[in-house]
Amino acid sequence: MKTWLVTIQQQLSRQLRDNKLPHALLFSGVEGAGQEEIAQWLINVLLCQNVKLNHVSGEGNSNEVEHNNSSDLKQAPFILEPCGQCKTCKLFAKNSYPDHLTIISDKKNIGVELIRDLSYFFEKTAHIGFMKTALVNQADTMTISAANALLKTLEEPTTNSFIILTTHNSDLLLPTIISRCHEFEIRPPVGKALLAEFGQQGDDPFVNLSHLTELSNEETAVAFVAFRDKVNQYLTSFEYREDILKTLTEYQYGYRWLEKVIVNLMRNQYTWPTVVGENKHVAAINKQQLWDIYNLLLQANAKLKTVVQVNKQFLSEKLLADISLVVQNNAQTVEE
Ligand SMILES: [Zn+2]
Structure with missing residues (x-):
């Protein structure tokens, strides 16, 4: 994981543990900033059946410790990591986890049919776990009708569902989409x-x-x-x-x-x-x-x-x- 993503990971880990993770998230920033990377990590953590909690030491190295309830540890920064071993992690690694959907367009744009698939995906009950996730990479390439279709889904979130968008052109995203997502702008060093x-x-x-x-x-x-x-x-x-x-x-x-x-x-x-x-x-x-x-x-x-x-x-x-x-x-x- 790129070092500049660590603070965002910590922030998201805390929100997740406290059940405060927004239902719609947007990762933006310049191309190559790590939008897709952090999206993959977050989705894997959301879906994993045996998430690990790694405390982060002051030097930026992470030390794995047993999770306990002492107040010191509750304040210390930590990062959640997927176990990589459970059934979910294994299926997710093979892109075949049924309760996750990645929108992939083979054309220049993401068309409305793909977003309709996404809405339909969220209407069905989960196959394996109780959590459902969808990822829309390069969300700025959605056509206007696709974006409008996505708006409806964003406005009426189903329980235990998370939609994650990534973009390296947030200028091209409809403002109404951005306003319905919690945006994390990734700023790498120069x-x-x-x-x-x-x-x-x-x-x-x-x-x-x-x-x-x-x-x-x-x-x-x-x-x-x-x-x-x-x-x-x-x-x-x-x-x-x-x-x-x-x-x-x-x-x-x-x-x-x-x-x-x-x-x-x-x-x-x-x-x-x-x-x-x-x-x-x-x-x-x-x-x-x-x-x-x-x-x-x-x-x-x-x-x-x-x-x-x-x-x-x-x-x-x-x-x-x-x-x-x-x-x-x-x-x-x-x-x-
Ligand atoms: Zn796992």
């Missing part, structure tokens, strides 16, 4: 504290929360470096167009990655410190061009976020064509 969290020294002075995905996943980090090198190559010799296009079109982080590469190039042009080893090859592009490319990217990004039926393939092809025009303009100026 800068060196963030790097330390992942055991990395690092020399990126601009490291921030938008890097979380790459920091916490080696495979993603490697993929980013490969993408960055290809973009740099494209800006000098128009190579790797197909690869870059594929990343932009098919990969969820494609546009953010491109933005990161361009912003780093801009920093380099303004001789701001950048990560060692980046930007060696792209000396031929000037500040104005980078600025133009950055603006093209912002426009494309805005279309992605605001136009409902946007054709990402077409948008990305156009973006790359426009970028190459900006780059070629400079080549002509140099030749003249």
Whole structure:
């Protein structure tokens, strides 16, 4: 569990023990902050038949002790942990616990049918335990009608049922949904504290929360470096167009990655410190061009976020064509 989640775990553990856990919870924060992680933990604790109580010592380490009623221990911070051994835990680990439902959408949005399934799920009695839980990840991707359907369920909670939503775009959630949930906004540390969290020294002075995905996943980090090198190559010799296009079109982080590469190039042009080893090859592009490319990217990004039926393939092809025009303009100026 990420260290910055521990305080939220303690808070939720206390609410749970005191029977004060809200029926609807929303975990928000930047992408990679740990929304899904804490949601999984909470649901597992809610469902487990043999929850353990771990007291947390001052240094942030947890020591398992026997639960007793002495007043000292009642005040001390603690974290509830699922046993991992009971029937419920085992079924939950295999995603086959019948009294829990995770809403998974195979499309871009969570449609109303899925939320109707959720309402129906809560109407039925529990199969095994007496507790029922549902998880809606990326709740901001619900369509308007799905969100309205969920509102009804949130307004009329059935007993012993818990709905947990996660989002990394709470701006896109209907305010009426947010107001009916108890929101926990997760705020990870930034800068060196963030790097330390992942055991990395690092020399990126601009490291921030938008890097979380790459920091916490080696495979993603490697993929980013490969993408960055290809973009740099494209800006000098128009190579790797197909690869870059594929990343932009098919990969969820494609546009953010491109933005990161361009912003780093801009920093380099303004001789701001950048990560060692980046930007060696792209000396031929000037500040104005980078600025133009950055603006093209912002426009494309805005279309992605605001136009409902946007054709990402077409948008990305156009973006790359426009970028190459900006780059070629400079080549002509140099030749003249
Ligand atoms: Zn268990």
